Amino acid sequence: MYPLKKLVPKIKFTQEEDDRLIEVIERLGTRDWEGIAQEMKHQTPRQCRERWNNYLSPSITSDPWTSQEDELLDSLYDEFGSKWSKIAEYFPNRSANGIRNRYKLRQRRILKEKKKAEKLLKNNQNKNHESNKNDIKGNTDISEKSIDEILLKKNEDLYSLFEDGTDHYQIFFGTCS
The missing domain is CATH 1.10.10.60 (Homeodomain-like)
Incomplete structure (x- = not known):
């Protein structure tokens, strides 16, 4: 026909x-x-x-997905795989197509965030590697004095957070009124 x-x-x-x-x-x-x-x-x-x-x-809702629905979707996908019609039985107001689209959208977002995190990690590793190379090239004998100076500077920065009267001091020592 x-x-x-x-x-x-x-x-x-x-x-x-x-x-x-x-x-x-x-x-x-x-x-x-x-x-x-x-x-x-x-x-x-x-x-x-x-x-x-x-x-x-x-009967089909276009309301935003809740975190509980996302968790249920992940759990059902782990159990049933990509059997969207089967998964849709647990979501009475969502279509199988809408459920599949939601799952794929979330997977793309997760992959994008993972790639972003890997890129940041790689950039930080490269910066640390370059920094170490510069220290080794420029000053092959890193003395105890320079390490102590670095630690002292970091401690000064930390202590400045807790100077009497600062918000951090009041929060940490419970003197907020």
Whole structure:
């Protein structure tokens, strides 16, 4: 009845088509996707069903994900893998497609943060390596005196945080009023 998948163009639903699909489903229900598609003219039964189930159904929420939902999603993915329909059974107001999209978005963010952290770590290691090379090249005999001077300077900076009257002093020694 419908042409092969290759011959069916992928056309985005317009607002008018969304409104029409909602009206047709209100009349016919969600059991006869063939009949619904015939009334829609330019969409296949599958396109109509997926548009309804993933975007238009009033039972689907577009509310922001909570941290509890994210944790549940991670746990269910560990258990079921990428069986999105199975995972969707645990999220009554989210579509399988929406769940998959959320999982993939979070994975991209995690990967991006991981790469950023690795880059920062590598840059810090390179800076430390360069600093050590300069110390070795410029002053092959790092004396106890220079180490003590460095430690003393760091301690002075630390002590300045706790000078009497500073906020840090009041917080640390409990003299806040």
